[in-house]
Amino acid sequence: MSLARLSGRAPHRFAPWSPVVPPRLHPDAERTGAFGAPKRAHVEAAPAASASPDELPRVHAPGAPAPDEAIGQSAGGRRRERTGEETNDAGSASADAAPPAGTDGREALPQYATRAEHAAFADDDADRTLSGSGDRPSVFRTLRTGGDLLVHHPYDSFQASVQRFIEEAAADPQVLAIKQTLYRTSEDSPVVQALMRAAERGKQVAVLVEVKARFDEKNNIEWGRKLEKSGVHVTYGLVGLKTHAKVTLVVRQEDGGPRTYCHIGTGNYNSETARQYSDLGLLTSKPATGYDLINLFHYLTGYAPEQHYRTLLVAPHNMRASFERLIEAEIEHERSGSPDDGGGRIIAKMNALNDRGVIRALYRAARAGVQIDLIVRGHCLLRPGLEGVSENIRVTSILGRFLEHTRIYYFGNGAAQEPDRAPKVFLGSADWMSRNLDDRVEAVQQVHQDDLRDRLVGILETALADQRSAWDLQSDGRYRPPPSREPPGFQEQLMQQARQRAGS
Structure with a gap:
């Protein structure tokens, strides 16, 4: 019988796998295997690595956070009868769930390019992308002329929208700076690779790498070191707070002066989970949003906790x-x-x-x-x-x-x-x-x-x-x-x- 170790219990207490993931959870479970394992927060193979203070010299404290409120028991805290999803911390705000099981019998979902839904991605001779493909207009032109862009993954391609945005920023000689929060990313992350290329080309790149991202502590520390070696300014979070925001700020020199381009999302900069989790992202060049993200990064990487935000809820x-x-x-x-x-x-x-x-x-x-x-x-x-x-x-x-x-x-x-x-x-x-x-x-x-x-x-x-x-x-x-x-x-x-x- 397959056994699973339950976190929060004694090291050698195990439970049969079948009660953890009942076979009849949902109308699709038997027919397609659409359910995967419970969230990794509850079924783990080994303790997660943690960072020592000596490894992380850039952690700073903007002030004491508000204490977490005690949450009492209620009927909503029970284990669901038939869904099999545990309710204690099952709604983790981070994308830390185990990937869904195989989808045998399902038609594969294509990864649609965002140009299919946004008129500004139409073919144009002006302002081509600088990321190596000369047959499409740049994301920057799209946002300037076509307005904001909403992407919904996996129905809209992460690679053709958010990843493309970062890769174009890394390649564009007019881009002055890129700043990003990094909570979780893929093992061989094209997003991180783009940030490293940008720093090597002389752009100002700052990344907040959250080392308290559960089960990704070791991975994030390793990415932070690689980014530092490439010349990226890396901070490792704020004392007392976990940085879970999903934001990217790009500053680009244009005819009228520097202009900001922003991405604000619900999910991580992870091209792998973007095919398995549904997430939303807003790409915008609105000055008010740029102002707010500049102030947010002053708070995160500039040791300036007292900031004002016009439209952003922080x-x-x-x-x-x-x-x-x-x-x-x-x-x-x-x-x-x-x-x-x-x-x-x-x-x-x-x-x-x-x-x-x-x-x-x-x-x-x-x-x-x-x-x-x-x-x-x-x-x-x-x-x-x-x-x-x-x-x-x-x-x-x-x-x-x-x-x-x-x-x-x-x-x-x-x-x-x-x-x-x-x-x-x-x-x-x-x-x-x-x-x-x-x-x-x-x-x-x-x-x-x-x-x-x-x-x-x-x-x-x-x-x-x-x-x-x-x-x-x-x-x-x-x-x-x-x-x-x-x-x-x-x-x-x-x-x-x-x-x-x-x-x-």
Whole structure:
């Protein structure tokens, strides 16, 4: 019998593998083997390596972080009945889950180039890419002339969008500087290789390598040393805080002076997991975003903790207070609206929810009449459907071919009452967990461009309409299986949409 060691237990306590991963978890489990092992946080082969202080001379302390809130037991903390996914830390904000098992019998999903969905990637003679291929326009021209770009992996190719962005920046002689946070990356990372080439070509390259990324400590220290040898300025995180933000800043010299280009994402700069995890990324040349990322990197690599941010939500600086204000604003919209115009509305998609402050705010909103939908892949300590408390809250968990890793936050902002108003929609690296809001450096960005905001809303609406792979959390903490075994589910619909954008 195959045995698995459970973390957090005595060194020699084991459990049979079959109870850890039951054979009948989900309609797809037997037919396609779509489920993999539990998250590596709970089944491990050996202790992870850790870094000694002597190896990491650049760690600094901007100030003491807020203490993590104690989370009490609730029905939402139970192991799921039929999904087999453990709820203690199952919604890790990092992409540290074991890759899905093989997908025998499934059609392989092509990796679509982002040009298939963005008009600015059309063929043009001007401003070609400098990364070795002369048959496509550069990402920089795309962002200048076509506006912001939203990419959704693996439905949109990571290699043809985010990786390409970094590789072009490394090759472009007009690029002055590249700064990036590196939480996890692949074993032979093309992103890190591009950063090393950029430094060797004389560009200013600064990378924050997070050495406390669980199970990747040794790997990250080795990458940090290689980056240093190439001339990259490397810092190894902040004392008391884990840097989990997924951001890249590029500074490019142009006719009007230096211009910033930015990427803010929900997932790691990892070309391998980008094919297995669903993640979102925003590429933009908006000056306000560039201003905020410059200040964020001053905080991370410049020993300057007191920074101002125009639009970026940064934990532990302003994120918690900003989310609580947004929830309270929906309560006011509900109170000021009429019963027929929709009132307050909140939709949030994340990996896990355990923060008491956010949960209390959501309960207040639900009691005020705000309609709330939560799409939470992992554990959720909020209890939906309780009479007089959370009757207006619904919680679902989508389990499918890809590990759901996106974070999207939608606030109605009175748009149902006033047509000239637009909802507020955000994406970024943070879940509504105490550790994300208090003990980590996280970055969440509001998406202002109309077509991209509408696309995010469409993703949320498709998820909420899923009858194939969405498991509903009941008030007693149990999950009700999907009512239908027939496709298309949420991920299948997104694959169909990707094919349509690609013209196939």
